[in-house]
Amino acid sequence: MVATPERLGDLWVSRELLRNLVGKELKVRYKGSALGFLWSLITPLLMTAIFTVVFATFLRIELGDGNFATFFLSGYLVWQFFSNSVNSSVGAIVANGPLIRKVYFPREVLPLSLVLSQGVHFLLALVATSPLIIYYRGFHPELVPAVLIGLVLLTAFTAGVSMIFAAANVGFRDLQELTQVLFLGWFYATPIIYALFFVEDNAPQFLPLIRANPMTWFVELFRRMLYGTPAREGLNPPPAWPPLESWLVCGAWAVGALAVGYWLFNRLAVTFAKEV
Amino acid sequence: MAEADDAPAIVVEDLHEIFRIYKERPPGLKERLYRFRRADFTEFHALNGVSLTIRHGESVGLVGHNGSGKSTLLKCMARILPADRGTVTLGGRVATLLELGAGFQPDLSGRENVYLNGSILGLTRREIAASFDSIVDFAGVRDFIDTPVRNYSSGMYVRLGFAIAVHVDPDILLVDEVLSVGDAGFQEKSLARMRSFSERGKTVVLVSHALEAVESLCDRVVVLEHGQVIFDGPTEQALTSYRRRLAGGASEPAAVEAVETDPDGDGRARVADAVLTVPGHDPAGPVPSGAKARLDVDVRAVDDLVGRGGLTVGMVLRRPDLPSAVYETRTSWRVTYVAPPPPGESLRASFEFELNVLTGTYLIDVLLGNAETDVVHDVRRDAAKIVVRAEEHDAGIAPLGVRITLDNPEGVWPPESEPPPMSEGGPRFHPARPRAGHDQRQPQG
Ligand SMILES: Nc1ncnc2c1ncn2[C@@H]1O[C@H](COP(=O)(O)OP(=O)(O)O)[C@@H](O)[C@H]1O
Numbered sequence: 001m002v003a004t005p006e007r008l009g010d011l012w013v014s015r016e017l018l019r020n021l022v023g024k025e026l027k028v029r030y031k032g033s034a035l036g037f038l039w040s041l042i043t044p045l046l047m048t049a050i051f052t053v054v055f056a057t058f059l060r061i062e063l064g065d066g067n068f069a070t071f072f073l074s075g076y077l078v079w080q081f082f083s084n085s086v087n088s089s090v091g092a093i094v095a096n097g098p099l100i101r102k103v104y105f106p107r108e109v110l111p112l113s114l115v116l117s118q119g120v121h122f123l124l125a126l127v128a129t130s131p132l133i134i135y136y137r138g139f140h141p142e143l144v145p146a147v148l149i150g151l152v153l154l155t156a157f158t159a160g161v162s163m164i165f166a167a168a169n170v171g172f173r174d175l176q177e178l179t180q181v182l183f184l185g186w187f188y189a190t191p192i193i194y195a196l197f198f199v200e201d202n203a204p205q206f207l208p209l210i211r212a213n214p215m216t217w218f219v220e221l222f223r224r225m226l227y228g229t230p231a232r233e234g235l236n237p238p239p240a241w242p243p244l245e246s247w248l249v250c251g252a253w254a255v256g257a258l259a260v261g262y263w264l265f266n267r268l269a270v271t272f273a274k275e276v
Numbered sequence: 277m278a279e280a281d282d283a284p285a286i287v288v289e290d291l292h293e294i295f296r297i298y299k300e301r302p303p304g305l306k307e308r309l310y311r312f313r314r315a316d317f318t319e320f321h322a323l324n325g326v327s328l329t330i331r332h333g334e335s336v337g338l339v340g341h342n343g344s345g346k347s348t349l350l351k352c353m354a355r356i357l358p359a360d361r362g363t364v365t366l367g368g369r370v371a372t373l374l375e376l377g378a379g380f381q382p383d384l385s386g387r388e389n390v391y392l393n394g395s396i397l398g399l400t401r402r403e404i405a406a407s408f409d410s411i412v413d414f415a416g417v418r419d420f421i422d423t424p425v426r427n428y429s430s431g432m433y434v435r436l437g438f439a440i441a442v443h444v445d446p447d448i449l450l451v452d453e454v455l456s457v458g459d460a461g462f463q464e465k466s467l468a469r470m471r472s473f474s475e476r477g478k479t480v481v482l483v484s485h486a487l488e489a490v491e492s493l494c495d496r497v498v499v500l501e502h503g504q505v506i507f508d509g510p511t512e513q514a515l516t517s518y519r520r521r522l523a524g525g526a527s528e529p530a531a532v533e534a535v536e537t538d539p540d541g542d543g544r545a546r547v548a549d550a551v552l553t554v555p556g557h558d559p560a561g562p563v564p565s566g567a568k569a570r571l572d573v574d575v576r577a578v579d580d581l582v583g584r585g586g587l588t589v590g591m592v593l594r595r596p597d598l599p600s601a602v603y604e605t606r607t608s609w610r611v612t613y614v615a616p617p618p619p620g621e622s623l624r625a626s627f628e629f630e631l632n633v634l635t636g637t638y639l640i641d642v643l644l645g646n647a648e649t650d651v652v653h654d655v656r657r658d659a660a661k662i663v664v665r666a667e668e669h670d671a672g673i674a675p676l677g678v679r680i681t682l683d684n685p686e687g688v689w690p691p692e693s694e695p696p697p698m699s700e701g702g703p704r705f706h707p708a709r710p711r712a713g714h715d716q717r718q719p720q721g
Contacts, residue, residue, distance in 0.1 A: 017395040024392055028383050102374040103396055104355045270358035273351065274295060 007266055010106045017105055021113035026120060040121045041128050044080055048073045051193055063195075066227075066236035067136040073129060074226035075192035075219040081122040082158050082215060083183050085115040089162035090169050090179050097276035107269040108262065111166040115159045119151070126226075133226055140239045143225050150225060150242075153254040154218050160257030163265035170268065170275050190215040195230040214253040221246045283367045285448050285479040286330040286353055292361035293323035293348050293503070297586075297615045318582040318615045322348040324503035325362070332368070332447070335480040337490035337511065339518055340500035343585065343648035346483045347452055349500065350374070353481065354450050368447030368479070371397055377437025382426035386417055389425050390440055397444050407443045415439035438462070442469045449473060452483040467493060487515055502585075502649065541644070545581060545653040548622055549574040550642045552660035554631070565634060565666035565675055571627040573642050573659075581616035585648035589614060589625040592641040593633075595673070602633060602673060608647035634666040634675055 011018075030037060048069050055061045056068035063071060089111035093100065096110055126147070169175040190213055191199070199207055210216050221242050223230070229237040296317040322345045330336055338346045351357040352364050354372035379396045380389050390411055394404040404411075412418050415435040417428070425433060451470065467489055474480045474493065484490050490497060490511065497514035499507035507514050550573045557563040573589055581587070588608035594601045607614050607625060617623045631638075640660040645652040666675065696702040 013398075014395075016399075016401050020392045020395045024381055024384060024388070027388065028381060031383055096379075098375075099379045099396070101351075101356065102372075103378050104370075104372060105396060105398075273356045274358075 007106065011108065014106050014109055018109045018113055018116070021109060022116045022120070025113060025117035029117075037124060037128075041125055044073060044076055044125060044129070047076055051076075055193060061194075062232050064231045064233045064236050066230055070133050070136045071195070071223070071227050071230055072193060074133065074223045075190075077122060077125055077129070078154065078219050078222045079187060079190060079192050079215065080125075081118050081154065082161075082218070083187070084121075085118040085158045086162050086165050087179055087183065088114045088118070090165040091176050092166050093170050093272055094173065094176075094276055100272050100276055107272055108163060108265055111162040111265075112159055115155060115162050118158075119155050123151070137227055138238045140225075143239055143241065146225050146241055147222070149247075150218075150221050150250070153250045154222075156254040156258045157214065157218065157250070160254075160259070160261030163261035164257075167265045167268040170272055186213070186215065189213050190219055192219060196220065197230065197232060201232075214250075214257070217246060217249045217253065221250050283332075284329045285332045285334070285367050286328075286481070287365040287367075288326055288328050288349075288353070288362070289365075290362035291323050291326040291349070291352060291359050291364060292321065293345070293352060293357060294360045295320045295322055297613060318618075320585065321583050322503050323352070326500075326503070326505055327362075328498060328505060328508060330479060330481065332479055333474075333477045334496055335474040335482070335494045337494035337497040337514075338481065338483045338500060339485075339487065339490060339497060339515070341522075341648075344500040345503040346500055347374075348503075350450050350452050350481065350483050366448065369398070370448045370450065371444040371446035372450045372452075373397075373441045373444075374450075374452045375437075376434055376441060380425055380433070380437065383424055385423060386412075386421040386425055386428070386436060390421075390436070393437065393440050394443075397441065398446070399440075399444060403445075404443075411436075411439045411443055414442070435462070438466060442466065446478070448479040448481070450481045453485065463489075487519070491515060541652040541654040543654060544579040544651075545575060545577045545587065545616065545644055547573060547642050547644050547654045547656040547659070548576040550640070550656055550659035552640060552662060554662070559660075559662060562663045562665035563631065565631060565664055567631045567664075569629055569631050569662070571629075571640060571642075571660065573625045573627070573644075574622050575617075575625065575644055576622040577617045577619050580619045581646075582618060584616070585646050587614040587616050587653075588643075588645050588647040590643040590645075591627050592643065593638055594641065595633075595636050595638050597636075598673070602638065603629075606643070606647075614647065631662065631664055632675060633664055634670055634672055635664060636673075637661065637663050 029040075051072050052069045055072075056063075061068060092110040092114055093107065100107065165175065165179060189210060191210065196207075196210070196216070199210055224242040224246065225239055227236075228239045231237070297320050324345075326345075326349060338349060340346050348357065350372070351374070352359055353366070354370060354374075355364070355366075356372070356374075377389075377393060379393055381392060384392065390408065391401065391404055395401070412421055415432070415438070417432050417436055420428065420432065425436070428436070449470070463486075470480055470482070470493055480493070482490060482493060494511050496509065497507070497511045497518075498505055499514055499518050507517055550571060552559055552569060552571050554563045554567050554569045557567055559569075563569075571591055573591070575587065575589060586608065588606045590604065590606035590609075592601045593603040605627070614623070614625070638661070639658050640662070642656045642659045643652065644654045670678075698704060
């Protein structure tokens with residue numbers, strides 16, 4: 001078992017590779033499509049349109065003076081980053097089998113490069129949809145640092161989960177299929193199309209479950225900074241600095257997931273070249 | 277530069293490398309659960325206690341026949357594979373060339389790929405930028421450097437990959453068979469590059485089948501066999517002994533020569549049964565040429581062969597009146613890994629083929645051996661017999677699908693018309709009609 005400081009040193013030496021792989025992901029994605037970056041915006045906007053019609057118009061979800069589209073979008077962008085990262089990372093080791101069998105490099109750069117390139121998409125999507133959010137929810141430049149800190153925490157959490165999935169998939173190839181199903185369920189277990197108060201009011205017995213879901217905390221964190229506080233009736237308070245509790249819980253999940261993910265990944269990574 | 281102190285470049289101590297050969301790959305959840313009940317893999321020791329010390333500035337060649345563990349040893353030195361037992365200690369920056377253009381992205385330009393591949397090989401951005409022009413000129417792709425490599429010819433692709441690789445400037449260079457790609461000029465160029473590398477006091481470890489390359493580059497050679505070092509010493513001595521082994525039939529192509537050396541096999545595994553079926557035909561009677569046939573060979577392990585390398589099952593189709601075989605194949609020639617079953621258990625190898633042969637009586641021999649060594653376990657001669665009856669218009673061994681055309685329109689007539697008389701070049705007999713009663717018939721002799 002190689003000591004962790006040495007492994008971290010390897011990762012530091014490979015930062016160049018990591019940067020090039022992130023660049024590759026972004027370039028490959030945007031090359032050869034005229035609309036380029038717009039494509040990664042179309043999914044969240046389309047989803048927002050569909051969910052808004054279904055939930056705000058057909059089902060008449062009440063959000064007081066709030067706006068369902070921005071409410072949904074502020075959670076969905078966070079979810080999309082997490083979900084896309086893990087779902088692309090899960091097969092990353094197996095898909096890069098030929099490279100792993102032929103070259104030594106710290107294997108974690110493969111999932112990390114995917115997470116970071118999704119992070120860039122997330123950031124671009126945030127910038128691109130900001131006019132909508134500013135129009136409905138007001139302009140709050142003082143929250144930019146908070147959003148950036150939130151992004152760091154979310155990225156750390158996502159990286160940890162992605163490493164766990166990527167490493168586990170080498171031993172259990174069925175995980176790739178399973179992940180899609182799991183994430184479908186996970187999406188509904190996260191308050192993206194609903195606000196937490198709906199659960200409190202209508203099904204409080206589910207509340208512990210929803211709160212145990214780390215993505216609940218990250219979605220709530222970003223929603224507070226982008227949308228504000230959802231309420232059933234009357235005023236939906238505007239975007240604000242999230243409470244300390246949110247920061248602490250998100251921070252704990254981020255550090256925990258990253259530590260466990262990195263440790264587990266490195267434990268399993270030594271035999272990747274034999275197994276892929 | 278070589279390290280100032282006397283610390284060696286590479287120290288390998290009692291290195292073991294064990295591969296698990298799964299019967300079903302890749303393992304999914306189902307197989308995992310199944311494995312709780314019964315182990316469904318066999319272990320294969322690719323390296324069996326290898327120890328060697330390579331000092332800075334040495335150029336070492338690794339030779340040995342296929343499957344002897346050369347690449348595995350190199351990959352352990354490169355940290356690609358973990359040691360299952362023993363240790364590998366490296367004293368310096370290592371670069372490994374196992375593949376040219378590893379990780380090239382077809383959609384990215386040559387320029388982008390130079391940076392990506394360079395960083396995969398461990399070069400920093402600054403180092404790549406510094407040698408960028410030299411790389412592009414070496415590869416001779418300046419006009420295409422901003423074109424996606426998808427549009428490169430395979431020659432350009434390999435040249436670019438190579439150009440990047442030779443600009444890697446580590447303390448220790450590990451090279452596996454990279455020299456075997458490309459034409460002679462290319463190989464000469466890469467050899468020259470490695471020679472200048474070792475002349476600058478760097479350490480080179482080279483795996484190659486090209487013994488001349490090893491001879492011209494290395495001052496020390498390690499010969500591997502069955503994952504063990506069987507010789508380690510000066511190049512000339514090592515290669516002489518290795519060549520003698522090759523000539524002595526102790527090596528590749530493994531099983532072929534073994535048939536002559538040990539005709540009956542050591543009996544550690546047996547051909548339990550070999551059954552030939554020809555669907556739609558009675559295999560006892562004549563079958564038409566081209567009929568589909570199937571040979572099922574049941575193989576039983578007598579001793580514990582697990583961990584001694586894969587099995588090879590072969591079939592030979594021969595006609596007793598001919599000096600050499602009509603057809604021969606082995607699972608190992610087809611790059612199919614056959615894991616040996618545990619002692620007492622058996623496995624079945626089925627060969628499906630077409631009897632594309634002409635009239636005659638054919639015999640099938642079945643052979644069972646170790647895929648990697650010279651050992652034959654069992655040979656069953658005349659395991660099956662088949663009589664083939666082909667159309668009458670061919671003779672020999674194999675139907676070649678011949679069509680005949682003649683550039684002689686007057687000399688050809690359709691079977692139903694009358695041919696010209698013999699005095700005008702007509703035939704003595706009409707080939708499509710019985711001879712008797714034909715008016716063109718002439719007295720014989
Ligand atoms: N990933 C692997 N899984 C199972 N067996 C392997 C694997 N890699 C190599 N082997 C086996 O290890 C043996 C040694 O291989 P290798 O080192 O490539 O030999 P060489 O380079 O001398 O031809 C071979 O029999 C090969 O089949």
